[in-house]
Amino acid sequence: MTHHNQDDLFCYKEHLQNNHPETRIDIVAQTDSTQRQVKPNSVFIADSQQAGVGRRGNQWFSPAGRSISLSYRFCLPLTATELSGFQLTTALAVTAVMKHFGSPPQRLLKWPNDLCFEQRKFGGILINLSPNQDRQSTDVTVGIGLNWSLSEKTLTQIDQPVCNIPIANKPHRGLFIDQLLSRLKQVNQQFCDDGLKPFLKRWSHQDSLQNSRIELKQDRQIMQGDYAGLSPRGELQIRVNGQIRCFGSGEVRVRAL
Numbered sequence: 001m002t003h004h005n006q007d008d009l010f011c012y013k014e015h016l017q018n019n020h021p022e023t024r025i026d027i028v029a030q031t032d033s034t035q036r037q038v039k040p041n042s043v044f045i046a047d048s049q050q051a052g053v054g055r056r057g058n059q060w061f062s063p064a065g066r067s068i069s070l071s072y073r074f075c076l077p078l079t080a081t082e083l084s085g086f087q088l089t090t091a092l093a094v095t096a097v098m099k100h101f102g103s104p105p106q107r108l109l110k111w112p113n114d115l116c117f118e119q120r121k122f123g124g125i126l127i128n129l130s131p132n133q134d135r136q137s138t139d140v141t142v143g144i145g146l147n148w149s150l151s152e153k154t155l156t157q158i159d160q161p162v163c164n165i166p167i168a169n170k171p172h173r174g175l176f177i178d179q180l181l182s183r184l185k186q187v188n189q190q191f192c193d194d195g196l197k198p199f200l201k202r203w204s205h206q207d208s209l210q211n212s213r214i215e216l217k218q219d220r221q222i223m224q225g226d227y228a229g230l231s232p233r234g235e236l237q238i239r240v241n242g243q244i245r246c247f248g249s250g251e252v253r254v255r256a257l
Contacts, residue, residue, distance in 0.1 A: 012174025085234020
């Protein structure tokens with residue numbers, strides 16, 4: 001039986017706390033779900049997650065020592081309506097940190113919040129928004145799951161095409177998390193200052209759906225058409241019979257041309 005040294009994450013706790021003194025850092029060996037456990041103004045990191053979920057309640061695998069599973073909870077002085085498209089900023093923060101650690105520029109982003117390499121998923125993002133009592137600010141919980149070094153056996157057991165994060169020389173997970181938290185704080189501030197517009201331009205340069213014919217599944221409805229980029233609010237746009245239609249949620253599949 002392979003023993004994964006969990007201390008490799010725990011030994012970074014002091015480093016992370018020193019670098020992010022305004023945010024409480026919690027690291028545990030195992031939890032049901034980081035989204036459920038994270039407290040206000042804190043980061044909750046688990047070496048292994050037993051009941052991790054992605055969008056639409058799908059299970060997210062995170063075996064001990066083989067993935068990054070964290071939730072970051074904070075308050076933003078914006079209403080839930082003003083936060084339309086906010087999830088795009090988190091995905092862009094992840095790819096910026098990947099670039100920092102030597103991953104070449106690639107089209108890794110798949111709306112609304114998947115990270116994919118060659119049509120195989122290596123990461124997912126889950127955003128929960130809860131309006132505060134003043135109605136002028138919002139409690140935001142960002143959940144991030146990244147396949148770091150899953151074995152081939154584990155990868156093949158998952159019921160969708162998946163892979164590990166495409167970084168050739170991976171840093172320590174603690175270093176990646178440190179950079180990610182710094183980047184998330186930067187994008188939060190920029191979103192508050194400038195809104196979604198600057199992020200949409202960055203997204204378009206990394207958008208894996210560009211020039212694709214796609215299928216959008218929303219509840220029991222399936223819509224097919226040509227991908228037409230994102231709207232100013234971060235919605236998916238599909239060209240159907242010459243008309244552009246916008247969608248705020250749904251599951252996207254690329255269709256063979």
